[in-house]
Amino acid sequence: MSPGxxxxxxxxxxxxxxxxxxxxxxxxxxxxxxxxxxxxxxEFVITTExxxxxxxxxxxxxxxxxxxxxVDIHCVTRWSKLATNWQGVSLxxxxxxxxxxxxxxxxxxxxxxxxNLPLDDLRGGRAWVAHTYDGSPLPAEHGGPARLxxxxxxxxxxxxxxxxxxxxxxxxxxxWETAGYHDYGDPWREQRYQGD
Ligand SMILES: Nc1nc2c(c(=O)[nH]1)N[C@H]1C(S)=C(S)[C@@H](COP(=O)(O)O)O[C@H]1N2
Ligand SMILES: [Mo]
Numbered sequence: 001m002s003p004g005x006x007x008x009x010x011x012x013x014x015x016x017x018x019x020x021x022x023x024x025x026x027x028x029x030x031x032x033x034x035x036x037x038x039x040x041x042x043e044f045v046i047t048t049e050x051x052x053x054x055x056x057x058x059x060x061x062x063x064x065x066x067x068x069x070x071v072d073i074h075c076v077t078r079w080s081k082l083a084t085n086w087q088g089v090s091l092x093x094x095x096x097x098x099x100x101x102x103x104x105x106x107x108x109x110x111x112x113x114x115x116n117l118p119l120d121d122l123r124g125g126r127a128w129v130a131h132t133y134d135g136s137p138l139p140a141e142h143g144g145p146a147r148l149x150x151x152x153x154x155x156x157x158x159x160x161x162x163x164x165x166x167x168x169x170x171x172x173x174x175x176w177e178t179a180g181y182h183d184y185g186d187p188w189r190e191q192r193y194q195g196d
Contacts, residue, residue, distance in 0.1 A: 017187035020080040027079055028141045031175065035111040035161050042145050044129060045164035046094060049102045056094070058145065061129065064089045069128055071151035073158070074187040086149055088130035091122040091165075102167035106174060107148050110161040114174035116183070117150065117157055119167060126152055129162060154185040154192070 016022060039058045046054045056064070067090050074080045105119045121127065130149040131138055138144035143160025150157045156176045177183055182191040190196060 016080050017074055018190045020074055020078055020187065023079040023081055026081060026084075026142065027075070027077075029075065029077065029155075030141070030160065031113060032111055034140050035109075036140070037110045037145055037161060039145055043164075044094070044146070044162065046098060047164060047166045048098060048100045049167050049169050052098075054094075054098055061089055061131070061146070064093055067128060069130070069149065069151075071149070073151050073155050075155045076181065076185070076187075076192050080187075084151075085134050086128065086130040087132035088128035088146065088149060090125060091127040091129070092125060094129065095123065098167075100167045102169050104168040104171040106166045106168055106172050107157075107159040108163055108166065109159045110163050113159055113161070115148075115157050115159050116172055116174045116177055117153060118171075118184070121150060121153065122165070126150065152186075154182075154187050156181065157185055 042058045044056045044061060066087055069086045069088070070083050071086070072080060072082045073084055100119070102119055104116060105122055106114055106116045108114045128149045129146050131144070131146040133139070133142060138147060143162070146162055148157070148159040148162045171183070173183060180194055182193055182196055185191050
């Protein structure tokens with residue numbers, strides 16, 4: 001195919017998923033109180049379907065290869081924020097070398113929040129344990145010390161104060177999914193609620 005012969009001309013209008021509006025500020029959406037997690041006891045744990053555990057302390061997490069991600073985020077309450085800037089560790093890095101046959105993941109947080117997603121959606125450079133926002137330590141109200149960042153799904157999948165991920169052979173719905181929100185949550189297919 002010849003260059004320039006693909007797609008529509010670029011416009012100044014940013015691409016927003018259906019039913020979303022643009023916001024410039026950064027709303028805080030938390031279902032409960034903000035947990036206090038001291039860095040010296042913080043840990044991130046991946047548990048496989050056989051019960052094997054892989055743990056990282058804060059120091060160990062910081063010693064892993066760090067990535068920068070500039071991504072658009074989309075909340076199911078209809079705000080989207082474009083080109084947000086994060087630093088963190090890719091889930092590809094954390095999952096590297098972990099032997100699993102699981103197809104599902106359940107992220108869990110300090111404070112008890114949970115959210116599920118297919119394990120594949122944590123792979124392929126699409127998910128991070130993010131600890132830095134706009135060049136500064138992630139504020140506690142936005143999930144600091146560290147949160148999951150999975151921007152290709154609605155933002156409720158990006159668990160704040162993330163503590164670990166359980167790899168599972170059977171899909172188990174999390175906090176909002178149990179309350180009627182979509183199991184997968186693709187903003188481009190407007191998968192807000194069960195049945196969408
Ligand atoms: N632990 C935890 N993570 C969470 C939530 C929560 O209530 N608790 N809310 C989710 C929802 S619904 C959204 S839209 C985003 C909001 O992130 P923000 O407060 O940084 O904007 O976090 C998600 N992650
Ligand atoms: Mo949300």
